Amino acid sequence: MNSRDLVLGRLRAALAADPPTTTGAVPRDYRQSGALDLDRLVQRLTDYRAQVHRAAEDTVAETIAALLPSGATVVVPPGLPAGWLPPTVTVLPDTGLDNRQIGAADAVVTAAAVAVAETGTVVLDGSPDQGRRVISLLPDRHVCVVRAGQVVATVPEALTRLVPHRPLTWISGPSATSDIELNRVEGVHGPRTLHVVLLS
Amino acid sequence: MRIALFVTCLADTMFPEAAKATVRLLERLGHEVVFPAEQTCCGQMHVNTGYQREALPLVRRHVRTFDPYDVIVAPSGSCVGSVRHQHPMVARRAGDERLAGRAEDVARRTYELSELLVDVLGVTDVGAYFPHRVTYHPTCHSLRMLRVGDRPLRLLRAVRGLDLVALPAAEQCCGFGGTFAVKNADTSTAMLADKMRHVLATGADVCTAGDASCLMHLGGGLSRLRTGVRTVHLAEILAATEHRDTADGRNRLGVGP
Amino acid sequence: MSQVFLGMPATAPAGVGHLRGTESFPRAARRALADPQLRRNLGHATTTIRAKSAAVIDELPDWAQLRAAGSAIKTDVLARLPELLVQLEAKVTEAGGVVHWAADANDANRIVTDLVRATGSDRVIKVKSMATQEIGLNEALAAAGIEPVETDLAELIVQLGDDRPSHILVPAIHRNRAEIREIFLRAMPGVDPALTDEPAALAAVARRYLRQTFLSTRVAVSGANFAVAQTGTLAVVESEGNGRMCLTLPETLITVMGIEKVVPTWQDLEVFLQLLPRASTGERMNPYTSMWTGVTSGDGPQAFHLVLLDNGRSAVLADRTGRQALHCIRCSACLNVCPVYERTGGHAYGSVYPGPIGAVLSPQLTGVADNASLPYASSLCGACYDACPVGINIPELLVHLRDQVPHPRAEATAMAAAGYTMDRPRLYEAAQRATRLGRLAGRRGRGLPPPLTGWTASRDLPEPPEQTFRQWWAQR
Numbered sequence: 061m062n063s064r065d066l067v068l069g070r071l072r073a074a075l076a077a078d079p080p081t082t083t084g085a086v087p088r089d090y091r092q093s094g095a096l097d098l099d100r101l102v103q104r105l106t107d108y109r110a111q112v113h114r115a116a117e118d119t120v121a122e123t124i125a126a127l128l129p130s131g132a133t134v135v136v137p138p139g140l141p142a143g144w145l146p147p148t149v150t151v152l153p154d155t156g157l158d159n160r161q162i163g164a165a166d167a168v169v170t171a172a173a174v175a176v177a178e179t180g181t182v183v184l185d186g187s188p189d190q191g192r193r194v195i196s197l198l199p200d201r202h203v204c205v206v207r208a209g210q211v212v213a214t215v216p217e218a219l220t221r222l223v224p225h226r227p228l229t230w231i232s233g234p235s236a237t238s239d240i241e242l243n244r245v246e247g248v249h250g251p252r253t254l255h256v257v258l259l260s
Numbered sequence: 261m262r263i264a265l266f267v268t269c270l271a272d273t274m275f276p277e278a279a280k281a282t283v284r285l286l287e288r289l290g291h292e293v294v295f296p297a298e299q300t301c302c303g304q305m306h307v308n309t310g311y312q313r314e315a316l317p318l319v320r321r322h323v324r325t326f327d328p329y330d331v332i333v334a335p336s337g338s339c340v341g342s343v344r345h346q347h348p349m350v351a352r353r354a355g356d357e358r359l360a361g362r363a364e365d366v367a368r369r370t371y372e373l374s375e376l377l378v379d380v381l382g383v384t385d386v387g388a389y390f391p392h393r394v395t396y397h398p399t400c401h402s403l404r405m406l407r408v409g410d411r412p413l414r415l416l417r418a419v420r421g422l423d424l425v426a427l428p429a430a431e432q433c434c435g436f437g438g439t440f441a442v443k444n445a446d447t448s449t450a451m452l453a454d455k456m457r458h459v460l461a462t463g464a465d466v467c468t469a470g471d472a473s474c475l476m477h478l479g480g481g482l483s484r485l486r487t488g489v490r491t492v493h494l495a496e497i498l499a500a501t502e503h504r505d506t507a508d509g510r511n512r513l514g515v516g517p
Numbered sequence: 518m519s520q521v522f523l524g525m526p527a528t529a530p531a532g533v534g535h536l537r538g539t540e541s542f543p544r545a546a547r548r549a550l551a552d553p554q555l556r557r558n559l560g561h562a563t564t565t566i567r568a569k570s571a572a573v574i575d576e577l578p579d580w581a582q583l584r585a586a587g588s589a590i591k592t593d594v595l596a597r598l599p600e601l602l603v604q605l606e607a608k609v610t611e612a613g614g615v616v617h618w619a620a621d622a623n624d625a626n627r628i629v630t631d632l633v634r635a636t637g638s639d640r641v642i643k644v645k646s647m648a649t650q651e652i653g654l655n656e657a658l659a660a661a662g663i664e665p666v667e668t669d670l671a672e673l674i675v676q677l678g679d680d681r682p683s684h685i686l687v688p689a690i691h692r693n694r695a696e697i698r699e700i701f702l703r704a705m706p707g708v709d710p711a712l713t714d715e716p717a718a719l720a721a722v723a724r725r726y727l728r729q730t731f732l733s734t735r736v737a738v739s740g741a742n743f744a745v746a747q748t749g750t751l752a753v754v755e756s757e758g759n760g761r762m763c764l765t766l767p768e769t770l771i772t773v774m775g776i777e778k779v780v781p782t783w784q785d786l787e788v789f790l791q792l793l794p795r796a797s798t799g800e801r802m803n804p805y806t807s808m809w810t811g812v813t814s815g816d817g818p819q820a821f822h823l824v825l826l827d828n829g830r831s832a833v834l835a836d837r838t839g840r841q842a843l844h845c846i847r848c849s850a851c852l853n854v855c856p857v858y859e860r861t862g863g864h865a866y867g868s869v870y871p872g873p874i875g876a877v878l879s880p881q882l883t884g885v886a887d888n889a890s891l892p893y894a895s896s897l898c899g900a901c902y903d904a905c906p907v908g909i910n911i912p913e914l915l916v917h918l919r920d921q922v923p924h925p926r927a928e929a930t931a932m933a934a935a936g937y938t939m940d941r942p943r944l945y946e947a948a949q950r951a952t953r954l955g956r957l958a959g960r961r962g963r964g965l966p967p968p969l970t971g972w973t974a975s976r977d978l979p980e981p982p983e984q985t986f987r988q989w990w991a992q993r
């Protein structure tokens with residue numbers, strides 16, 4: 061007998077031995093949505109050491125220019141709006157960059173799919189303006205541009221906006237660890253600096 | 261009101277003052293207390309040690325003994341917890357659904373002392389007088405199984421002369437846990453040490469609680485260390501008046517220095 | 518063919534993995550209790566996390582509702598486990614993954630070892646996973662000449678310190694910053710001796726140390742926090758980014774997952790993604806959560822294997838009361854609030870699952886006889902039940918398991934005698950008169966005879982009163 065049949069057979073036997081009495085009903089009377097509050101997103105992101113900058117569509121490039129030193133090399137996903145990038149930086153479009161090139165860059169600029177105000181989270185889903193997962197992972201500085209319309213109040217709302225089969229990365233602040241005396245310390249393997257540029 | 265006293269085997273045998281105080285208090289408040297003599301032990305020790313089969317006759321006896329009474333009180337959060345949560349479970353595990361139903365019914369009519377006073381009798385000022393500095397340990401079963409909340413504290417705050425001081429880390433277990441104190445004596449002792457440290461930090465001269473078992477544990481530790489802090493059951497404080505300080509002298513719960 | 522031939526529920530095999538300790542809990546606890554540094558570290562860490570967690574849970578007005586939903590989803594999962602696993606298998610396969618079934622630790626270790634061998638790699642990077650610790654995968658890989666590299670900071674501290682994990686979430690919780698610094702200086706080549714014990718500096722050292730390994734290793738092994746049957750999506754919840762590295766950089770990803778981690782629908786994640794971070798690290802959301810479904814062309818590993826692990830879970834499922842232990846989402850809140858865990862630490866439990874959940878899960882996975890002291894490693898204070906984000910009634914489970922443990926003969930005799938006496942008021946009164954219950958256990962006075970001596974070692978016992986309550990009542 062193969063392990064699949066063995067395991068499934070055991071599980072069926074276990075349930076048959078003492079059948080559960082549940083109806084399967086799940087009470088979902090928790091909050092499904094909430095009032096949208098951009099200030100809350102800013103406060104929650106900041107609380108976990110993300111640096112938040114408010115901007116308008118036409119001041120993104122200016123804002124980013126102020127965040128990155130002149131001449132910085134910046135990885136960008138292929139579909140990032142060209143107007144977001146300041147002329148002061150050297151752009152490396154991800155047309156199949158290798159990991160070493162990505163890791164050697166000073167920063168990465170991406171868009172986002174969704175942001176959750178209550179938890180201070182941005183979610184990337186691999187769309188053309190966000191790119192492959194690796195580009196937002198190896199550079200030490202991540203600049204993530206979020207449009208106001210992408211912000212939701214709660215986690216349930218975020219999940220309804222996301223497409224399950226896309227590779228999803230939920231990011232809440234820079235890389236951190238609580239492994240040393242259970243205190244949150246920023247900066248382990250992921251980007252140690254997270255800038256969120258919020259467009260409204 | 262006619263109230264049946266579920267004395268608990270520990271109070272009956274080792275700490276009768278807590279039980280006598282319960283009787284005196286309720287009588288002073290104008291109620292009739294009866295003591296069904298067929299009662300022995302609720303079986304908690306058996307259940308918690310892993311002997312549910314041996315506990316079954318004790319559950320049966322308890323249910324039979326207290327079934328005729330509308331209101332039942334015990335000066336113990338732990339034993340009321342056992343009646344509420346364990347009796348129906350033991351009966352059900354033994355396949356006796358009828359007993360389980362009756363046990364649930366008895367449990368609904370069974371109250372821990374502070375619950376009875378505040379919820380059923382509607383009093384918080386029981387007219388007690390107890391001129392001491394007191395700290396209250398909310399025992400785990402009163403706190404988390406029964407959810408007595410601040411009822412004991414409301415009762416204590418209304419006691420004349422009593423200086424109530426908050427216990428740091430009050431919600432931490434004292435380390436008794438019945439069979440736990442025997443089987444894991446070292447860990448139990450470590451928990452007790454921390455609890456005593458917190459009690460001593462309050463500067464109280466009396467530590468009170470609603471469970472004789474935890475007080476026995478705590479009182480035993482405090483006595484061994486010659487701390488001079490007495491353990492006194494909540495019922496004894498509430499029963500004390502200007503005329504009769506039941507919690508004085510050798511009547512105290514715990515042991516002499 | 519009848520179902521019996523398809524296999525009866527089975528416990529986890531002995532001789533492999535880390536579910537059984539080598540000594541009883543009280544004995545192991547005694548050693549831990551004698552280590553004041555350990556107690557200080559644990560006391561500090563658990564106090565910190567309790568406060569953090571309470572603060573972020575208080576922020577949610579609907580915590581109780583989320584908890585009820587989480588519990589209901591898990592109840593439903595267990596009732597439909599075979600069906601959901603088959604659905605998950607189909608969805609993962611559809612999305613380009615390969616699903617393997619492992620009946621026990623040996624099975625799983627063999628599957629993973631073979632998969633790694635087939636890639637030709639002699640090293641794997643690992644993101645912290647309880648399931649792979651449970652089955653002893655690192656030992657199995659090492660025996661096959663494959664080097665497993667733990668990439669979670671705490672796991673790295675444990676691995677470099679030649680130590681054992683002592684907490685579900687923070688395996689090095691028993692180490693403070695000064696000890697961690699020493700371990701790094703000793704075990705990591707090329708660390709600057711001027712390294713301070715600032716947590717940020719320690720984290721930076723780990724970052725440098727592992728970066729090259731991340732970039733050059735072709736195979737990763739992970740666990741999973743959740744797997745969605747409806748979509749075939751896997752989720753890993755983490756903090757440091759080592760998870761993202763393992764899930765993104767290698768060519769091959771192997772995920773080993775306990776079968777109870779499946780959830781029915783995508784929507785169910787909305788419950789657990791709120792419960793887990795707040796209950797575990799005390800954060801509104803952990804820094805990183807990765808979700809993937811099979812293989813995504815051009816992004817991340819192009820070969821994905823999912824290993825579904827039984828290893829005793831079917832035996833847990835067979836017990837109506839016991840099966841709620843399979844609701845566990847490994848948040849470790851029950852450890853953090855447990856007064857016993859806080860004083861003994863995790864090693865005393867012998868198994869990779871320490872604390873209250875370990876005390877109810879390990880004995881069920883192995884069969885209670887193999888972990889007979891664990892169900893007693895609790896004062897039944899109930900703090901774990903209050904803290905558990907999926908409402909597992911751990912005290913009830915402990916009592917349930919104590920009933921199944923093989924009892925010492927002397928104790929069984931004493932308990933039977935006590936039960937007999939207490940069911941006969943005459944005898945009971947006689948016993949009270951003779952010794953006032955104390956005699957049931959031994960002599961009166963300051964001490965009690967074995968096995969009760971432990972209790973009186975540090976406490977005085979009260980003298981029995983002159984008169985029992987019922988004597989007083991009778992004379993009134």
Ligand code: SF4
Nearest residue numbers: 845846848849851905
């Ligand atoms: S039993 Fe509950 S509290 Fe403990 S780790 Fe599991 S989910 Fe968390």
